[in-house]
Amino acid sequence: MTFPTFSRVVSAVAATTALTLSAGVAQAQIKVGVVTSSTGPIALVGQPQKNTVPLLPTEVAGQKVQYIALDDASDPTASVAAFRKLINEEKVDAIIGPSGSPNAMGVIQFAAEAGVPMFAPVGTAAVVLPMDDKKKWVFKTTQNDDLIARALVQHMVAAKVKTLGFIGTADPYGDNWLKVASALAEKSGLKIVATERFQRQDTSLTAQGLKVLAAAPEAVLIAAPGSSAVLPQTTLFDQGYKGRVYQTHGAALPDFLKLGGRKVEGTVLAASAMLVLDQVSDSHPTKKIAAKYVADYEKLHGSKPATFGANVYDAGLMLQAAIPTALKSGKPGTPAFRSALRDAVEQIRELPATQGVYNLSPADHSGFDERGRELITVKNGQWTLLK
The missing domain is CATH 3.40.50.2300 (Response regulator)
Structure with a gap:
């Protein structure tokens, strides 16, 4: 481009x-x-x-x-x-x-x-x-990525996830997330069975999705910021993936919901309370x-x-x-x-x-x-x- x-x-x-x-x-x-x-x-x-x-x-x-x-x-x-x-x-x-x-x-x-x-x-x-x-x-x-990743991995462990796929941007954002997620996964008994990367401006992730699908992970972690977080997940949905999908705080924007629609239903992510201000206690230190x-x-x-x-x-x-x-x-x-x-x-x-x-x-x-x-x-x- x-x-x-x-x-x-x-x-x-x-x-x-x-x-x-x-x-x-x-x-x-x-x-x-x-x-x-x-x-x-x-x-x-x-x-x-x-x-x-x-x-x-x-x-x-x-x-x-x-x-x-x-x-x-x-x-x-x-x-x-x-x-x-x-x-x-x-x-x-x-x-x-x-x-x-x-x-x-x-x-x-x-x-x-x-x-x-x-x-x-x-x-x-x-x-x-x-x-x-x-x-x-x-x-x-x-x-920092590790603060967010710890919350996600803790949820995966509680949900008894054993195998994980990773799709991340081919840039410093994806690089660090792969590093952090891999370390936490190893400590938590999770096995990463597929790792795929992509460019933010890519318009098709069919190949990456099929490779992840073939590895049959119980969950997939997508590490991408902004609108680039949507395409990996909608691609997996269209390809028939039925496992749980996790996103980083890079997906924490209204357009993620608009662009993903029903295909991102059930996504789990960790982000600031700003996304759910009406649902957190008035005593939350960031709410006001x-x-x-x-x-x-x-x-x-x-x-x-x-x-x-x-x-x-x-x-x-x-x-x-x-x-x-x-x-x-x-x-x-x-x-x-x-x-x-x-x-x-x-x-x-x-x-x-x-x-x-x-x-x-x-x-x-x-x-x-x-x-x-x-x-x-x-x-x-x-x-x-x-x-």
Whole structure:
């Protein structure tokens, strides 16, 4: 598939124009770049992220915050160009994005070299693990794969599943999920009898489905983000597969239900409580914040957001928590401020957000625990909390 050049992408979305979200402010003092894939193959992930930008905090500790939003059209090369522009030309103090795991892996070095904190709203834990001098500049606003995988494997064991098939994207998202799932399966007495991979933009998975079908696994785990999570499951359904299907938190979006229809009925996945807010207790630490985000998003855009948009919203909450401390060490636009901002984010403790409660540390730049996941199934075409 051919993607637009970065210059064409910028022209198409007028992305070079800063989104100043406070009336009457010509130039914000704190500048935050946002790179999303609001067009292209992973637009179902990037669009709600782009739509979330107007809901981010516009003033923190008396300082105005300006957001500069760029669309990389789902192209990792364009993500690199966007990061370079934001760092070298716009002199941003932080960057939220990009949307895709391959895109994010390709820009870490630029954020690190420039000393600009990066908030990655992506699935793969590879953006923060294993921790090193480059990844210390990255903070991940989604649950790490192992946290989600443990819940799924525990459900499989309880359901007495013994054999498992795996279908995942041929990229860092699928790579890490295969690694994590394989390790947990071995520890739990599960045997992976089939492993298939595919490209996100593929339009047919007939061959992969038939190979999995031939192995006759009792359950299949699909590891794919956004709309790409649908085709493997609908293909298996059409081929007559009768076993249970598990999905990762990459499938946690309204369009999964719309595109999959009755063919995804009975799916089990683990994701944030945001999918089932009306079904969790009022005492759940994320419910109030997630409900506000959903209501504000729906008021602005006329539709409910996918959890992918909430990952950008949570980046805003992290910035809001860290900026007051960072301002004590330097002025916005300076290396001192950016370094202090990174340090302050790393010290965030018990921060409730839409996706869970963040407890960050030098070793953990995701910071989720079990409060960031719920076991959920698809019942009568709706997300339903598994109790």
